[in-house]
Amino acid sequence: MLINCVAYHNGQKLADLQQEDIHDYLQRPDTFVWVALRDPEPAELDAMAAQFELHELAVEDARNGHQRPKLEEYGEVLFCVLQTLEPTESGELRVGEVDLFVGPNFVLSIRNDTRKGFVSVRDRCEHEPELLQIGAGFVFYALIDAVVDRYFAVMHQLEDELDELEERLFSRKSSARRNIEDLYALKRKLVTVSHAVVPLHEAVGRLHGGRVPRVCGGLQNYYRDVDDHLARIIRSLESQRDMLSTAIQVNLAMISLDDSSVSKKLAAYAALFAVPTMIAGIYGMNFDNMPELKSSDGYPLTLAIMLVLDVLLWWRFKKVGWL
Amino acid sequence: MLINCVAYHNGQKLADLQQEDIHDYLQRPDTFVWVALRDPEPAELDAMAAQFELHELAVEDARNGHQRPKLEEYGEVLFCVLQTLEPTESGELRVGEVDLFVGPNFVLSIRNDTRKGFVSVRDRCEHEPELLQIGAGFVFYALIDAVVDRYFAVMHQLEDELDELEERLFSRKSSARRNIEDLYALKRKLVTVSHAVVPLHEAVGRLHGGRVPRVCGGLQNYYRDVDDHLARIIRSLESQRDMLSTAIQVNLAMISLDDSSVSKKLAAYAALFAVPTMIAGIYGMNFDNMPELKSSDGYPLTLAIMLVLDVLLWWRFKKVGWL
Amino acid sequence: MLINCVAYHNGQKLADLQQEDIHDYLQRPDTFVWVALRDPEPAELDAMAAQFELHELAVEDARNGHQRPKLEEYGEVLFCVLQTLEPTESGELRVGEVDLFVGPNFVLSIRNDTRKGFVSVRDRCEHEPELLQIGAGFVFYALIDAVVDRYFAVMHQLEDELDELEERLFSRKSSARRNIEDLYALKRKLVTVSHAVVPLHEAVGRLHGGRVPRVCGGLQNYYRDVDDHLARIIRSLESQRDMLSTAIQVNLAMISLDDSSVSKKLAAYAALFAVPTMIAGIYGMNFDNMPELKSSDGYPLTLAIMLVLDVLLWWRFKKVGWL
């Protein structure tokens, strides 16, 4: 679906274009065209590929989707794949894809499986004509920056999940089984995020510093800023990975500990029952000559002894922490 | 076994050759020869080595097989080893080998222990004469691309296996023993795939970017595309490794958890039996003076007390989750 | 809040400035201005940004805070972010931030969420006019050095915590549950410190060695010294990480060991009760013809046998370490 197709001249919006006029406007000096597609049909994509003369291999990647984030140069044209991450209601992460084709005088953005659009980026750009004037390189930056900014929200959510899990881990009330499941699910999400972020970081690193694609020239501070954001996310990912794997070990220790405390309780209660049972067994023997049995105080005395022994045992088990 | 031996001129098929004519055709300008062998006898291999003047060390590697994937330059001739991965009926991965000799005007492909052939690659090439015209470098790309494409199917299968395992891991019905066996088997397969992919990725990296073997010149975008596919597979492998080792830990935790719940059940049931047994023991004592024994309601009352105590215990154990 | 705003000429304090005079003094030769802010309002920050003509992206980072430590060059101006670490009463680590803007003739330091100030750095600098004379580059060094020096105190605290934990780990008296919680908390702190230190080390590495920002010229020995301190902290962090993960494994082993010793005790005591109970059961049988029951010594003899068997068992269990 075509969302937007606008030509800009010196940072000012010229006109909303029809698809077939794009080629015309690409010829004009100081003009660039910014097109946004969403979940496009193959035909739409082919039409655009024709208008912008895109390389076959890149178009194929855009058509197939499910690429890893990457940045490729086809002559003057950059092809950049980004992944979007959107939390679903069930707490999972939905992975979408944004494909960007950036030439000297155009930007083509293709959004797939991504609910939230990038209209706000266009708005912001149109309100800063002195930056938009720089051209396609700045729009490219603004789009990457928008995608990366949304990663922060995801990271904050994951950090909250880990915090909540840590609390549950040490609480005696929580279910170890549910903890394991949630730890595993969190791990899965971390892997998903790192799939989106790590290759992108690699790619963005080539947009500032040494040799830089021509279209990104003069914007080094901006791309370095994005690079720095990605580095921050990656560091945070690594820490979470690290804490998570420690948390999994801790959870295992907690299960062992719980098991151990059950064993202790079992042992203690078994003893509390075994003592009176043994004594009762003894006075249940049928020897003719058992003087205690004749004594009229024998029975209450025996009961008292049983009680006293059990109270003593109870007190002792309490002291060593078995009960 | 010789499968195919064809000469091409400017991207068009010239003729099916006899083995002994190869040398002739290699002399002609703008002509290249593409030979495909399958599980060749040593003699066949030697004949080809003579026709194409291949380096002794490379031929020895092709003869012995079981090489790691690699790319070696012997003067103008490239020698490339790839591994094929084919799932067997029993769910294992069969490892085959494809050896490619690529010279300025020939491609010799040798398929070993690999059921599925590369006829489709030849078909595709013959239908794109404008690309086939580029010569041996393009055929080389097309063959590597075909091998790598098949890795994706393997990866998808492994991802499905992991997904299914994850589900079983958290299900109360599954057998922990079978889970361990399957986790271990999956691990083995990941190692097998990584043996095929990682060295190949290294090798393909030398076919685009800086200095490139002459025969691959002008095809950088294509080789970069293969490189990117391999990078994607490797990332996916790493994630699977990571998830798998977490899954193994999770499985261990599940076993501990299961053990712990058995201990709790055991302790609870032991208590439920111990109470009436102890009471019965007491009233089984042979003291002369045990007034309860004379009472006509002693017996039913005692049974009632036993029952009430057990019901209370039952309810308590249910509440703390031991039963 | 503005804490200090002073102009220096050849290492000597010239005057305390009003904010609006800063721009004047920046024009004078051999003069530099050193301004210190604390938790500034956005307006204060904007005013400073205007006086020193700071780059928008850097100012935005300073405004938002929660950056990772980094060093960025905007033309002649360095923008450096450092994290401060201050232990709270509850034993946690509070993370603050110091943002430094360093130009050829000015230093602007902004302290956020950090209780302890840097007045001592200013004092030390003013007492060493021959070094202060070098200008902004030396003040920059002195500030980084002060921040890094405070990391050592934090590291010593963490080392002490680990030492204390290690002792508790092997003591039979300690609570395994509390040990796990403390090990996990310590892990968290190590991650926090490494977030502050590792990126800073990277950044400082660019201030000595190869190409160096102009303002840091001639101070290589000093920056190398800071670099070396950071390397020392990082090594120590790594060792602590390493020991900590071993300690977590050890703790798990200790829990298993404890569980195992409970099982042994349980088994031993069960046996001690089972023997007399079984014997008593036998003599509680109601067979008509049980000669022992008639014997007048039957009862004491039986009791004696029970006692002897239990003493033998006790002695045996003691010997194999089950009791």
Add this chain to the structure above:
Amino acid sequence: MLINCVAYHNGQKLADLQQEDIHDYLQRPDTFVWVALRDPEPAELDAMAAQFELHELAVEDARNGHQRPKLEEYGEVLFCVLQTLEPTESGELRVGEVDLFVGPNFVLSIRNDTRKGFVSVRDRCEHEPELLQIGAGFVFYALIDAVVDRYFAVMHQLEDELDELEERLFSRKSSARRNIEDLYALKRKLVTVSHAVVPLHEAVGRLHGGRVPRVCGGLQNYYRDVDDHLARIIRSLESQRDMLSTAIQVNLAMISLDDSSVSKKLAAYAALFAVPTMIAGIYGMNFDNMPELKSSDGYPLTLAIMLVLDVLLWWRFKKVGWL
């Protein structure tokens, strides 16, 4: 012990030399000397050092032995240390050492603690005079190649051991204790092999590619071949390491699983005994008024109830897999 001392001229054997003639032959053009020592006495070594004018530090290393594999250049002379690995009867790996001194016109090989010699290498070389003619560099290659080839046999043995261990791991019959011991022993062997292989790989890497010692010139394809073999061994080592550490975890899981199944059996059998014991206890009570006791069918009925309850329990435990 001197094993061999031969001079070659243009790839043809000239003569078996006396030790004192070596120096003479070294002066002749197109001639090189190949000496093989085995577990030499210090004096023998010193004599050789004098004949070939070897560097003191290298000779000291050769005298002391127990070096890590390495390659050092002393002027024109290469000093290379290799480790040999030979399986002993008890299944351990015996580590020997081969020290090679290679100059423009000589090769001195010193074999220590190594049963199997390198006569076959000399034979092969003497049968390929066109290669032997290349001189010391080719002999050097042939010796390294022979040592590396023997590593493959060791690797195959270790792979077999791992395969056998994996099978035992999942078999219910095997002894977990023996499995642990064997896993640990295998780990030890992997470390031993990696000590021999990894540093050698590093060293051989310097014999092809960029700058190459003069004596190895023109043999790049050969050294690259050895390098490739070493890379293959290292990859295999890494996989084995990886599988082994997974196997150790699996073994731990198997032990837990076994423990868990014992707990279940214990709980089930305890219940099967507890039910009749409790019922018997009840009818062992001495209440005057227990009508069942008077009934003539009371006893067989009670026995029947006991039996039925136990059969029901048995069936239930079977169903949930506790028995």
Add this chain to the structure above:
Amino acid sequence: MLINCVAYHNGQKLADLQQEDIHDYLQRPDTFVWVALRDPEPAELDAMAAQFELHELAVEDARNGHQRPKLEEYGEVLFCVLQTLEPTESGELRVGEVDLFVGPNFVLSIRNDTRKGFVSVRDRCEHEPELLQIGAGFVFYALIDAVVDRYFAVMHQLEDELDELEERLFSRKSSARRNIEDLYALKRKLVTVSHAVVPLHEAVGRLHGGRVPRVCGGLQNYYRDVDDHLARIIRSLESQRDMLSTAIQVNLAMISLDDSSVSKKLAAYAALFAVPTMIAGIYGMNFDNMPELKSSDGYPLTLAIMLVLDVLLWWRFKKVGWL
């Protein structure tokens, strides 16, 4: 404390100097001064710093101590920090420090917290005047070499400790608790050694190969030799780390195994007691009509049945390895 202060001319000892004469001798051609201090007072250090005109930052490091090993160039002067490792009686490792200042014509060595001195190094040097003649660079080498040589003794001790631990690990007699403690202590020592060795290896790497400090010129073979020793120690450290972490896992498995065997014994013995107790309970019931009770052989027969059942059970448990 000043230990030694000697001037050398062309490799020959000239004279023992007074501290105040040092400056004089430093002016003479072909002369160098070698001073050794031990645990110096601050004043002694300051005096030396003045004599040799040492850089303030280096002197401060030497004064404070507890540096990580490092090598720093201050103009022509090298400042090198090494750590010494000395086993104490209690089996711990005492960490000392040696600071070396090396200029074109002097060596100043400062030994801290290190019992064993370096007189032997001086002796060896004075007996090899042809090497001592090279000057400060050779003395520097000789001192580093001496420190590194002592690491080997430490490594051998740690290897012995690990060997002994491995044996205990698999012995049924050893105490798992003591094993854990010793494994942990060994881990601590490995970390201590690696703190001393790894940064030193980095530092020494800069003394041979590419650009080398002028004072170390012409001694590349010697420094490479030290570098090689350090590489050997590091490899050995890594292997020990690796084996140790496997050993910790093995120990955990052994504990689980032990626990599991206790569970089995417990279950088996419980069954051996439960059978006669249940039978006795049945014949302790008070039914009027229990024909067996009247039979005169009932009692011995019952005892016989109990015995036979227990013997059968015993035999069965023996067979499955539970007893």
